[in-house]
Amino acid sequence: MNYIKKLASFFIVFPFILSASCGVSEHGTESGGIDVSNDEPAISVGDILEVPSEEIDDKPDLGVPHEDEPPPEPEQLIVRAVAVGDNLIHQPIYSQANRRMNNAENSYDFSPAYENVFELIAGRELAIINQETLICNDIFPPSSWPSFNSPVALGDFMIEMGFNVFGIANNHTLDKGAEGLSACLDYWRTKDDVVVVGAYYDKEDRKNIRTKEINGITFSFLSYTEHLNGLVLPAGSPLEIGDAKDLDTLEIEIARAKGISDVCVVLLHWGQEDYDKIEPYQRAAAKRMADAGADIILGTHPHVLRDIEYIERVDGGISLVAYSLANFISAQDKPQTMIGGVLSFEVAVNSQTREAQIKDVLLTPTITHYDSKYGFIRIYPLSEYTPELAAAHGVKEFGHFSYDYIYEVLNNNVSEEFLVLN
Numbered sequence: 234m235n236y237i238k239k240l241a242s243f244f245i246v247f248p249f250i251l252s253a254s255c256g257v258s259e260h261g262t263e264s265g266g267i268d269v270s271n272d273e274p275a276i277s278v279g280d281i282l283e284v285p286s287e288e289i290d291d292k293p294d295l296g297v298p299h300e301d302e303p304p305p306e307p308e309q310l311i312v313r314a315v316a317v318g319d320n321l322i323h324q325p326i327y328s329q330a331n332r333r334m335n336n337a338e339n340s341y342d343f344s345p346a347y348e349n350v351f352e353l354i355a356g357r358e359l360a361i362i363n364q365e366t367l368i369c370n371d372i373f374p375p376s377s378w379p380s381f382n383s384p385v386a387l388g389d390f391m392i393e394m395g396f397n398v399f400g401i402a403n404n405h406t407l408d409k410g411a412e413g414l415s416a417c418l419d420y421w422r423t424k425d426d427v428v429v430v431g432a433y434y435d436k437e438d439r440k441n442i443r444t445k446e447i448n449g450i451t452f453s454f455l456s457y458t459e460h461l462n463g464l465v466l467p468a469g470s471p472l473e474i475g476d477a478k479d480l481d482t483l484e485i486e487i488a489r490a491k492g493i494s495d496v497c498v499v500l501l502h503w504g505q506e507d508y509d510k511i512e513p514y515q516r517a518a519a520k521r522m523a524d525a526g527a528d529i530i531l532g533t534h535p536h537v538l539r540d541i542e543y544i545e546r547v548d549g550g551i552s553l554v555a556y557s558l559a560n561f562i563s564a565q566d567k568p569q570t571m572i573g574g575v576l577s578f579e580v581a582v583n584s585q586t587r588e589a590q591i592k593d594v595l596l597t598p599t600i601t602h603y604d605s606k607y608g609f610i611r612i613y614p615l616s617e618y619t620p621e622l623a624a625a626h627g628v629k630e631f632g633h634f635s636y637d638y639i640y641e642v643l644n645n646n647v648s649e650e651f652l653v654l655n
């Protein structure tokens with residue numbers, strides 16, 4: 234296998250240009266603080282010549298180009314995208330949001346936790362997140378590890394921030410049983426223009442592969458998890474959850490997704506927690522997914538950053554894989570889990586050939602910060618983080634953390650070409 238790491242930009246060549254473009258810890262812990270297509274159908278010259286000439290004269294001009302007219306200039310369709318890791322809403326995060334609303338029932342203000350990173354998300358046409366915690370449509374009170382449920386206000390706020398693709402296949406998908414997952418799907422179903430993938434009402438729902446057309450580019454989305462914390466769906470439940478270990482099904486679904494889109498994005502909740510190296514089985518699995526048609530593979534679950542690589546596909550194209558985007562926000566207590574990032578990239582598709590190019594792949598590091606005893610949990614871009622803040626980080630109660638440590642981790646975990654260090 235040939236993995237390419239040193240490309241500044243690359244082309245993804247679609248081998249079936251016309252058909253695609255016209256197509257139709259097994260028991261993860263995650264414990265935290267307790268607060269304590271689009272082309273017109275082709276009309277061949279032969280089709281036109283078969284029509285008698287008098288009939289042509291009688292017909293209005295339908296915009297079919299005359300032979301002596303040059304074909305329209307191809308256009309570069311562009312989408313600017315971001316992706317982040319685990320949105321892991323521990324109790325201090327929702328309690329703080331509730332306190333900002335004077336503890337009023339079902340009232341939360343999450344804005345201060347995220348406001349420093351608004352600019353990194355705003356204005357991106359595609360913004361992808363792993364929503365680690367269930368949002369059970371407020372049929373249960375909010376709850377924390379080991380059985381998470383987040384308020385509807387959290388989901389609403391993430392949409393307000395600009396996220397429009399939510400992966401919900403992860404080791405907490407069954408935290409509230411089949412009832413909780415159904416309620417969670419009911420919540421997300423009310424959100425127009427938002428794609429939610431990874432769990433489905435039933436097999437039919439799952440067959441309906443989610444796509445989103447943005448600026449003339451059709452994206453497809455799939456999401457899978459390796460683990461469900463030992464929980465299983467009750468016998469007879471029609472609910473479906475993407476299983477990352479079932480690579481045969483992944484390959485089939487990826488091929489179907491790619492067949493109806495320009496760019497196939499796969500979200501994977503995988504890998505050993507708190508371990509920052511790419512595991513060999515992940516490279517092998519990512520290669521299979523890329524060969525099946527996955528253009529972009531986004532990993533989450535280890536809570537720490539892992540490296541980003543390019544994979545050369547069997548068709549000669551190149552796919553992008555970010556093995557772990559770490560945490561977006563959490564109240565975890567291991568220093569390295571405080572360091573995450575916003576992956577940004579541009580997708581460019583040629584309007585005629587449907588060739589896609591993924592450019593400007595960068596990771597802007599972020600720090601989840603809290604004061605002593607999980608006080609005021611909020612995210613900073615690295616560029617706004619200071620040695621003084623690092624020195625005051627509440628995580629120092631649990632292990633070594635410093636401003637220099639952040640850079641050590643980043644340089645150790647992520648290839649220099651991708652890192653935005655300023």
Ligand SMILES: [Zn+2]
Pocket residue numbers: 261263319365403404405502533534
């Ligand atoms: Zn997880």
